[in-house]
Amino acid sequence: MKIILTQEVSNLGEPGDIVEVKNGYGRNYLLPQGFAISWSRGAEKQVSQIKRARSIREIRNVDQAQEVKAQLDTLKVTLTERAGDGGRLFGSVTPAEVVSAVQAAGGPALDRRRLQVGSPIKTVGSYQIPVRLHPEVVATVNLDVVASK
Incomplete structure (x- = not known):
């Protein structure tokens, strides 16, 4: 077909x-x-x-992707979510929430479909989320999920 x-x-x-x-x-x-x-x-x-x-x-070329990668590698992103006992979240962190947290932290605008979240984020902690910026360039977003008080 x-x-x-x-x-x-x-x-x-x-x-x-x-x-x-x-x-x-x-x-x-x-x-x-x-x-x-x-x-x-x-x-x-x-x-x-x-x-x-x-x-x-779309990101135009490899040079532009490298610039965005440099911005993302130095960026520290913190996301505050509601959590229960033991650090388990009520629900999970979605790629759209990660993208909005990156923008709130002063990072570039990303397409949520470019994030490669392997398994759902359902607990408090630190995560490294790969982002496909270009077929040759993969950046990493350092995400800290913390419990709201």
């Missing part, structure tokens, strides 16, 4: 890429979740619009 990606999908491609996937994966996951649209000649014309929008918000 040929599809056009509308969002970044790990190990598959970037927005605007035309990829070939198995029928079930495309029909049951990518299309209903809004990650892709069906390929057609008319839809292929939308690829240029998708790529143009991607280029506006």
Whole structure:
């Protein structure tokens, strides 16, 4: 099945890429979740619009990614969350909360989809969260989750 990606999908491609996937994966996951649209000649014309929008918000080159990485590596981000006994959080820390905490700490604006949070953050402590800024550059956000009083 040929599809056009509308969002970044790990190990598959970037927005605007035309990829070939198995029928079930495309029909049951990518299309209903809004990650892709069906390929057609008319839809292929939308690829240029998708790529143009991607280029506006994407980090342009490796040098710019290195600059953002330098900012993130020196930044100390603290996030205050409600926690119970033993430091267990009520809920978990989402990538959107991490992005807003980075901005509040004076860091650059990030796309939440670029954060690679392996498992949900559900306890108080220090975490290092990788951020894919560019295919060749990965920065690390040092996040301290503390309990609110």
